[in-house]
Amino acid sequence: xxxxxxxxxxxxxxxxxxxxxxxxxxxxxxxxxxxxxxxxxxxxxxxxxxxxxxxxxxxxxxxxxxxxxxxxxxxxxxxxxxxxxxxxxxxxxxxxxxxxxxxxxxxxxxxxxxxxxxxxxxxxxxxxxxxxxxxxxxxxxxxxxxxxxxxxxxxxxxxxxxxxxxxxxxxxxxxxxxxxxxxxxxxxxxxxxxxxxxxxxxxxxxxxxxxxxxxxxxxxxxxxxxxxxxxxxxxxxxxxxxxxxxxxxxxxxxxxxxxxxxxxxxxxxxxxxxxxxxxxxxxxxxxxxxxxxxxxxxxxxxxxxxxxxxxxxx
Amino acid sequence: xxxxxxxxxxxxxxxxxxxxxxxxxxxxxxxxxxxxxxxxxxxxxxxxxxxxxxxxxxxxxxxxxxxxxxxxxxxxxxxxxxxxxxxxxxxxxxxxxxxxxxxxxxxxxxxxxxxxxxxxxxxxxxxxxxxxxxxxxxxxxxxxxxxxxxxxxxxxxxxxxxxxxxxxxxxxxxxxxxxxxxxxxxxxxxxxxxxxxxxxxxxxxxxxxxxxxxxxxxxxxxxxxxxxxxxxxxxxxxxxxxxxxxxxxxxxxxxxxxxxxxxxxxxxxxxxxxxxxxxxxxxxxxxxxxxxxxxxxxxxxxxxxxxxxxxxxxxxxxxxxxxxxxxxxxxxxxxxxxxxxxxxxxxxxxxxxxxxxxxxxxxxxxxxxxxxxxxxxxxxxxxxxxxxxxxxxxxxxxxxxxxxxxxxxxxxxxxxxxxxxxxxxxxxxxxxxxxxxxxxxxxxxxxxx
Numbered sequence: 001x002x003x004x005x006x007x008x009x010x011x012x013x014x015x016x017x018x019x020x021x022x023x024x025x026x027x028x029x030x031x032x033x034x035x036x037x038x039x040x041x042x043x044x045x046x047x048x049x050x051x052x053x054x055x056x057x058x059x060x061x062x063x064x065x066x067x068x069x070x071x072x073x074x075x076x077x078x079x080x081x082x083x084x085x086x087x088x089x090x091x092x093x094x095x096x097x098x099x100x101x102x103x104x105x106x107x108x109x110x111x112x113x114x115x116x117x118x119x120x121x122x123x124x125x126x127x128x129x130x131x132x133x134x135x136x137x138x139x140x141x142x143x144x145x146x147x148x149x150x151x152x153x154x155x156x157x158x159x160x161x162x163x164x165x166x167x168x169x170x171x172x173x174x175x176x177x178x179x180x181x182x183x184x185x186x187x188x189x190x191x192x193x194x195x196x197x198x199x200x201x202x203x204x205x206x207x208x209x210x211x212x213x214x215x216x217x218x219x220x221x222x223x224x225x226x227x228x229x230x231x232x233x234x235x236x237x238x239x240x241x242x243x244x245x246x247x248x249x250x251x252x253x254x255x256x257x258x259x260x261x262x263x264x265x266x267x268x269x270x271x272x273x274x275x276x277x278x279x280x281x282x283x284x285x286x287x288x289x290x291x292x293x294x295x296x297x298x299x300x301x302x303x304x305x306x307x308x309x310x311x312x313x314x
Numbered sequence: 315x316x317x318x319x320x321x322x323x324x325x326x327x328x329x330x331x332x333x334x335x336x337x338x339x340x341x342x343x344x345x346x347x348x349x350x351x352x353x354x355x356x357x358x359x360x361x362x363x364x365x366x367x368x369x370x371x372x373x374x375x376x377x378x379x380x381x382x383x384x385x386x387x388x389x390x391x392x393x394x395x396x397x398x399x400x401x402x403x404x405x406x407x408x409x410x411x412x413x414x415x416x417x418x419x420x421x422x423x424x425x426x427x428x429x430x431x432x433x434x435x436x437x438x439x440x441x442x443x444x445x446x447x448x449x450x451x452x453x454x455x456x457x458x459x460x461x462x463x464x465x466x467x468x469x470x471x472x473x474x475x476x477x478x479x480x481x482x483x484x485x486x487x488x489x490x491x492x493x494x495x496x497x498x499x500x501x502x503x504x505x506x507x508x509x510x511x512x513x514x515x516x517x518x519x520x521x522x523x524x525x526x527x528x529x530x531x532x533x534x535x536x537x538x539x540x541x542x543x544x545x546x547x548x549x550x551x552x553x554x555x556x557x558x559x560x561x562x563x564x565x566x567x568x569x570x571x572x573x574x575x576x577x578x579x580x581x582x583x584x585x586x587x588x589x590x591x592x593x594x595x596x597x598x599x600x601x602x603x604x605x606x607x608x609x610x611x612x613x614x615x616x617x618x619x620x621x622x623x624x625x626x627x628x629x630x631x632x633x634x635x636x637x638x639x640x641x642x643x644x645x646x647x648x649x650x651x652x653x654x655x656x657x658x659x660x661x662x663x664x665x666x667x668x669x670x671x672x673x674x675x676x677x678x679x680x681x682x683x684x685x686x687x688x689x690x691x692x693x694x695x696x697x698x699x700x701x702x703x704x705x706x707x708x709x710x711x712x713x714x715x716x717x718x719x720x721x722x723x724x725x726x727x728x729x730x731x732x733x734x735x736x737x738x739x740x741x742x743x744x745x746x747x748x749x750x751x752x753x754x755x756x757x758x759x760x761x762x763x
Contacts (some may be wrong), residue, residue: 005661007649008660008685010660011734012676013336015333017741018686018741019689021741075689084603115690116689116692254448254693254709302709302725305725306564306577306704307579307706311576313578
């Protein structure tokens with residue numbers, strides 16, 4: 001019997017949480033927004049989601065295979081990336097462009113830097129920005145909510161609330177809250193995003209520090225610059241960005257102090273880009289910028305070991 | 315120290331991190347049973363932190379329970395006593411649970427458990443008497459670390475101790491020996507605390523105990539209230555939140571006194587002496603009877619044990635015999651652990667003996683023993699938020715990989731107490747404790763600047 005005993009380093013018991021469980025929770029957290037997108041933008045939204053998710057998973061599988069590394073499809077992280085990318089695309093996008101986005105996210109941004117946990121920017125966001133600069137018109141043609149009851153996708157278009165705001169038009173708060181406005185698939189319906197975000201917080205998948213700080217920073221900036229606070233919070237990709245994009249483990253600081261600094265940065269840049277730059281929306285760019293600053297933020301905010309301060313004072 | 319600090323705390327001070335380890339205190343209400351005398355005991359010369367002992371008996375020597383069989387001249391060391399009566403059969407090299415070889419005295423029992431005539435209650439009137447008695451008793455920290463107790467109680471002239479912290483947190487899953495000590499041996503616990511407080515002139519004693527042991531808390535509070543000793547007024551029973559690793563020395567000191575032990579310093583540097591509850595009760599019983607540390611209560615539990623029990627075992631009894639006493643294995647054993655599942659050592663064989671500081675033997679079935687697959691770090695930060703000592707295991711892991719000793723020092727790898735909270739919570743099942751140990755070895759092996 002003795003020869004069969006397993007000898008290993010402590011601890012000998014582990015929590016039940018695994019990477020796969022975590023990714024599954026993120027998928028569940030994104031479901032309300034995904035369902036809302038199908039209700040608001042119709043069957044085509046579902047098609048885009050299926051497109052990006054399938055291509056992302058396939059890209060993950062093939063790139064691991066080519067690199068002769070272990071298959072990581074079952075950790076579900078590629079599903080999350082595909083889903084997040086779909087949430088960041090307009091419903092009218094050419095499915096081939098969307099698939100290209102998935103390949104960029106998985107192959108270029110994630111796997112080329114070493115796979116899960118090693119990418120320096122959020123794969124879905126980087127892919128969105130690459131698509132935005134590659135196919136600017138396709139990426140900024142916004143279908144009107146419930147267009148599918150009226151006609152073809154490119155026939156019935158509208159502007160996003162932020163773009164309308166820049167032209168002095170207002171959007172009713174109710175529409176912003178329920179998501180019946182122009183915009184990316186998963187960003188319009190604030191209520192679905194908040195429900196999904198709360199789910200992630202309750203399940204302790206994400207800490208509330210980043211979303212709360214991010215949203216609060218935008219609110220404070222709006223107050224300072226005399227903007228309509230609720231409008232700034234509910235429009236554009238802020239809720240999606242704050243709950244689902246900025247909280248990406250790999251590209252956000254690992255310690256609480258760092259998370260606060262990072263989220264304040266995201267909030268400040270979002271507000272500045274929205275109101276003082278040429279672009280109507282700045283969530284993607286500000287998160288991407290802060291992603292790149294994470295190593296520096298961490299260096300400045302690392303916790304000190306217990307008793308170190310006391311040992312220097314002694 | 316300002317006097318305001320020296321009141322008895324009503325609620326614990328804040329501590330950080332930890333792991334939501336399952337309690338699994340199946341034997342909480344299992345009254346201790348004494349195991350019948352084993353046929354043979356194996357007494358290794360290393361049963362404590364510090365200098366190994368040298369045998370003072372030879373093959374053939376007749377011994378009785380409590381006779382000294384090995385001693386050491388080193389200050390940080392503790393003598394070893396015969397734990398059964400009988401004849402020394404041989405002195406030989408045995409494999410220790412750490413995998414190294416070491417000397418051991420093997421005694422064949424005559425089955426009588428005759429107590430030696432040399433066991434006489436010591437006269438303990440001064441602090442020095444106490445230290446001498448504790449050293450002679452062979453007592454080491456019974457909570458698991460095995461640090462010789464008399465070393466802890468020896469307060470150097472330039473330092474002042476004011477607080478006795480009694481560790482009854484017992485935060486490791488499964489183990490209930492300290493709980494049973496508090497319930498079954500309450501009078502000795504209080505007596506021991508009073509003796510240490512009186513002789514070392516301490517201002518207060520705080521018993522830190524996790525709140526998942528309600529019966530023990532009730533009995534301890536009652537015993538403190540009923541005690542006629544004047545020191546009893548300054549003994550507090552402090553229920554702590556049941557969260558691993560509440561019983562780790564630095565964490566316990568913070569929770570009970572609010573004090574932070576500086577890096578590289580000892581509890582004494584913050585005026586605290588920490589003793590395990592079973593150790594302090596043993597001090598009292600030794601002063602009464604003069605019988606040194608010859609037996610130990612161990613929790614025997616785990617998915618492969620037929621009848622989980624708390625057993626009082628002569629030290630040196632082979633684990634195999636103890637498991638047999640508990641009905642043997644209920645199914646094939648996949649992993650055998652000496653100690654708790656969070657910090658215990660997994661054993662390669664059940665032929666090792668029970669040592670002084672052992673407080674549990676856990677046997678898990680093959681299903682529970684399976685090691686989960688390690689995947690890539692996703693930087694989720696669970697290790698960072700679970701470290702009670704504010705370390706960053708994920709970052710330290712990278713430095714270990716790079717063998718970057720400067721970074722390891724800066725990240726405080728030497729502060730790590732290997733509690734395993736980080737590894738417990740890691741969703742990628744990374745062997746972080748093992749990595750911390752590698753990091754420490756790297757720092758130790760580096761030339762000193």
